[in-house]
Amino acid sequence: MLKGSGxxxxxxxxxxxxxxxxxxxxVRRDFPILGITVRGRPLVYxxxxxxxxxxxxxxxxIGRFYATGNANIHRGVYALSEQATxxxxxxxxxxxxxxxxxxxxxxxxxxxxxxxxxxxAQSWGRAHLGAGDEILVTAMEHHSNLIPWQLIAEQTxxxxxxxxxxxxxxxxxxxxxxxxxxRTRLVAVTHVSNALGTLNPIRELxxxxxxxxxxxxxxxxxxxxxxxIDVVALGCDFFACSGHKLYGPTGIGVLYGRAELxxxxxxxxxxxxxxxxxxxxxSTWAEAPARFEAGTPPIAEAIGLAAALxxxxxxxxxxxxxxxxxxxxxxxxxxxxxxSVRLIGTAAHxxxxxxxxxEGIHPHDVGAVLDDEGIAVRAGHHCAQPVMRHFGIPATLRxxxxxxNTMEEVETLARGLGRVREVxx
Amino acid sequence: xxxxxxxxQNVILEHNRSPxxxxxxxDANREAQGHNPLCGDQVTxxxxxxxxxxxxxxxxxxxxxxxxxxxxxxxxxxxGRTSEEAAALFQQFHRLVTGHPEAAAPETLGKLAVFSGxxxxxxxxxxxxxxxxxxxxxxEQTRDPDQSPSPDL
Numbered sequence: 001m002l003k004g005s006g007x008x009x010x011x012x013x014x015x016x017x018x019x020x021x022x023x024x025x026x027v028r029r030d031f032p033i034l035g036i037t038v039r040g041r042p043l044v045y046x047x048x049x050x051x052x053x054x055x056x057x058x059x060x061x062i063g064r065f066y067a068t069g070n071a072n073i074h075r076g077v078y079a080l081s082e083q084a085t086x087x088x089x090x091x092x093x094x095x096x097x098x099x100x101x102x103x104x105x106x107x108x109x110x111x112x113x114x115x116x117x118x119x120x121a122q123s124w125g126r127a128h129l130g131a132g133d134e135i136l137v138t139a140m141e142h143h144s145n146l147i148p149w150q151l152i153a154e155q156t157x158x159x160x161x162x163x164x165x166x167x168x169x170x171x172x173x174x175x176x177x178x179x180x181x182x183r184t185r186l187v188a189v190t191h192v193s194n195a196l197g198t199l200n201p202i203r204e205l206x207x208x209x210x211x212x213x214x215x216x217x218x219x220x221x222x223x224x225x226x227x228x229i230d231v232v233a234l235g236c237d238f239f240a241c242s243g244h245k246l247y248g249p250t251g252i253g254v255l256y257g258r259a260e261l262x263x264x265x266x267x268x269x270x271x272x273x274x275x276x277x278x279x280x281x282x283s284t285w286a287e288a289p290a291r292f293e294a295g296t297p298p299i300a301e302a303i304g305l306a307a308a309l310x311x312x313x314x315x316x317x318x319x320x321x322x323x324x325x326x327x328x329x330x331x332x333x334x335x336x337x338x339x340s341v342r343l344i345g346t347a348a349h350x351x352x353x354x355x356x357x358x359e360g361i362h363p364h365d366v367g368a369v370l371d372d373e374g375i376a377v378r379a380g381h382h383c384a385q386p387v388m389r390h391f392g393i394p395a396t397l398r399x400x401x402x403x404x405n406t407m408e409e410v411e412t413l414a415r416g417l418g419r420v421r422e423v424x425x
Numbered sequence: 426x427x428x429x430x431x432x433x434q435n436v437i438l439e440h441n442r443s444p445x446x447x448x449x450x451x452d453a454n455r456e457a458q459g460h461n462p463l464c465g466d467q468v469t470x471x472x473x474x475x476x477x478x479x480x481x482x483x484x485x486x487x488x489x490x491x492x493x494x495x496x497x498x499x500x501x502x503x504x505g506r507t508s509e510e511a512a513a514l515f516q517q518f519h520r521l522v523t524g525h526p527e528a529a530a531p532e533t534l535g536k537l538a539v540f541s542g543x544x545x546x547x548x549x550x551x552x553x554x555x556x557x558x559x560x561x562x563x564x565e566q567t568r569d570p571d572q573s574p575s576p577d578l
Binding site for chain 2: 361368369385388395425
């Protein structure tokens with residue numbers, strides 16, 4: 001006799017949302033990897049915008065599924081499959097609650113943010129875009145919220161327009177509003193820039209876009225880990241995010257789509273699980289979200305993601321955002337004070353990301369010196385080459401924070417940067 | 426455990442600060458551009474090749490200390506060599522930086538042996554090799570070296 005799944009019932013270690021001083025040391029103990037050493041030094045992990053580390057609760061949920069609950073879903077009449085199906089459906093409900101969606105049927109599981117955006121481009125885009133229609137993006141998009149639109153524009157004859165950013169790395173709102181027109185059918189914008197940390201005013205953009213009859217796609221890969229998300233309050237039609245940046249596993253992402261739009265969209269990939277009936281000649285499609293989940297979905301990953309969301313809510317975004325803001329402010333202060341350091345992107349509203357250069361020294365070389373100190377930062381163009389071009393630089397260093405980072409780690413980063421000059425003279 | 430000082434040996438730091446042959450070459454008859462899309466490094470290699478022998482070599486571009494020093498030391502090392510000798514030297518250099526067990530004895534590489542530390546940092550192999558791939562493309566007169574398949578990318 002199988003016991004109740006229990007797969008989604010593990011309490012987050014912190015229990016109820018955190019009040020008072022942020023218990024960063026207690027939180028760190030929930031993440032086994034934060035105890036390792038790199039090049040003989042304690043790991044200082046500051047590449048959270050690339051991927052976040054995983055709490056034991058997530059590792060355990062995935063391990064438990066494979067150890068005691070693994071079966072394919074929507075298959076047999078046997079208990080194990082039924083249990084896996086229930087766990088997968090519960091994960092979808094968990095995500096819906098996390099994003100403020102009205103119904104779990106508005107949540108499609110994908111491989112990640114990239115696939116979620118490609119889904120909208122290929123399904124909604126193919127059905128609705130034609131020659132002369134316009135897609136409006138911004139110059140601060142990650143390539144994953146740019147290339148899918150370039151591809152669909154090429155395929156449909158639609159025109160891609162991009163609103164510029166200013167020297168602070170903020171969206172030029174005046175230019176954006178000017179580029180929005182009655183020809184604009186779709187607006188795609190990142191919630192938080194992965195390269196600069198800039199936070200965009202989604203509600204304002206969404207209201208303006210809707211007034212012109214355009215749909216709004218928000219890339220939430222960098223916002224969902226740091227801000228409470230309410231897709232209804234944001235006013236977006238689609239919202240995409242990734243499990244692995246949310247302290248969950250790789251290989252799973254989420255597309256929120258407003259029910260009214262999602263139910264009318266055609267499939268974009270064919271296979272098992274997405275059909276109503278099939279003959280050799282033609283087929284009819286399942287309702288959304290199943291229509292968009294051809295093939296065996298990432299079941300263990302969905303269960304792991306649900307555990308991650310439980311963990312995050314166990315701490316609470318109120319406490320998380322206060323702590324992460326303090327980390328970012330301290331980083332701006334300390335890193336900005338290191339001689340020769342130039343901060344790239346100084347938007348008034350931003351989240352958890354600090355991009356910078358050491359004058360005269362290539363980011364890869366700076367990154368190597370920091371690596372020698374056990375500090376993991378990203379050095380490169382961050383899949384945002386138009387942003388780099390805007391600032392006239394090939395690459396930056398990026399330190400990106402999570403709630404498990406400490407003030408001491410920020411100080412270690414600043415000290416490590418001080419060493420760069422010693423090495424390169 | 427690899428150490429930073431093995432990667433950034435003094436000769437590398439010195440060539441990064443004062444690269445040799447960093448210039449336009451007016452009488453160049455071979456030229457190629459190399460680009461590493463992962464980090465944005467760019468290098469232009471110009472050669473003067475007469476009777477199958479490299480009479481002069483120069484480079485320009487932007488990149489990290491490893492790629493800049495590699496370009497500097499490469500241009501010095503290939504001058505006076507035939508195309509075949511330069512290609513053979515690249516092969517030896519490549520074995521060195523990838524930690525190939527049959528890597529040439531350091532003495533046959535001369536100053537290029539300072540790049541031995543790169544093998545402990547696989548991601549930097551691309552940086553060290555970019556000028557060499559570009560030089561090879563220049564010898565072969567490939568217009569678009571970054572379009573050709575590279576074993577490092």
